[in-house]
Amino acid sequence: EDQVTQSPEALRLQEGESSSLNCSYTVSGLRGLFWYRQDPGKGPEFLFTLYSAGEEKEKERLKATLTKKESFLHITAPKPEDSATYLCAVQATSWSGGYQKVTFGTGTKLQVIP
Amino acid sequence: KAGVTQTPRYLIKTRGQQVTLSCSPISGHRSVSWYQQTPGQGLQFLFEYFSETQRNKGNFPGRFSGRQFSNSRSEMNVSTLELGDSALYLCASSLREGNEQFFGPGTRLTVL
Numbered sequence: 001e002d003q004v005t006q007s008p009e010a011l012r013l014q015e016g017e018s019s020s021l022n023c024s025y026t027v028s029g030l031r032g033l034f035w036y037r038q039d040p041g042k043g044p045e046f047l048f049t050l051y052s053a054g055e056e057k058e059k060e061r062l063k064a065t066l067t068k069k070e071s072f073l074h075i076t077a078p079k080p081e082d083s084a085t086y087l088c089a090v091q092a093t094s095w096s097g098g099y100q101k102v103t104f105g106t107g108t109k110l111q112v113i114p
Numbered sequence: 115k116a117g118v119t120q121t122p123r124y125l126i127k128t129r130g131q132q133v134t135l136s137c138s139p140i141s142g143h144r145s146v147s148w149y150q151q152t153p154g155q156g157l158q159f160l161f162e163y164f165s166e167t168q169r170n171k172g173n174f175p176g177r178f179s180g181r182q183f184s185n186s187r188s189e190m191n192v193s194t195l196e197l198g199d200s201a202l203y204l205c206a207s208s209l210r211e212g213n214e215q216f217f218g219p220g221t222r223l224t225v226l
Contacts, residue, residue: 034214043118043204043217044157087157091212100212101170102147106156 002027004090006105013112016077021108023088024070031100033071035064036087038107044087047073078112085109116141118207118218126224132193135221139186139207145169146188147215148180151202160203163188164211192223200225 003026013019025033032051036044048057050066057064061082063074073086085107091100119138127133139146147170148160159172163182180190186207192199202222206215 031212036217043206043219046214046216049214102159102215104149104157104159
């Protein structure tokens with residue numbers, strides 16, 4: 001069974017204090033890894049897609065990287081508006097049907113203190 | 115470009131009732147997925163539709179069902195509601211299977 005584990009569950013940073021969020025996965029036939037940001041009471045907002053080990057994507061203060069077993073979301077000099085829950089999801093080919101299924105991690109709740 | 119819309123946004127039902135939730139995907143998107151989100155379980159996959167066909171189904175009881183129409187709009191239905199069905203139900207659309215998903219704001223269902 002596909003598994004996605006995110007750590008830490010919660011992270012509190014001072015404004016400007018850089019850090020990384022981790023997403024480790026156990027899947028067969030990885031087709032893609034996605035990062036989303038979710039604000040309270042809203043649906044997740046797409047951030048990045050990574051397809052192969054070694055790939056990196058950047059957007060403002062965020063950079064996502066991918067290895068064969070995990071992905072990192074690096075946050076450089078965060079601001080209070082970066083406070084949100086960050087979700088990781090992996091897409092893999094299903095064992096039984098050949099179709100692609102998506103499994104989400106439970107997220108990292110980030111709080112950035114001014 | 116309009117985003118994913120979901121109706122209603124909030125719903126209160128009692129145990130034993132049934133409910134239908136609606137989702138309109140981004141124009142041109144043919145894949146629609148449904149998720150249940152609760153504080154304890156996170157995002158749990160319900161099912162995915164592509165071109166009116168259910169392509170994938172999560173581990174939920176048969177009380178949860180869905181369908182997709184020719185215009186890609188989708189509905190999900192929950193029959194015989196239980197207290198544990200209280201959750202945020204999210205719909206997501208994508209251009210094709212395997213692409214990044216764009217989520218709607220969700221429907222907050224409360225079962226009393």
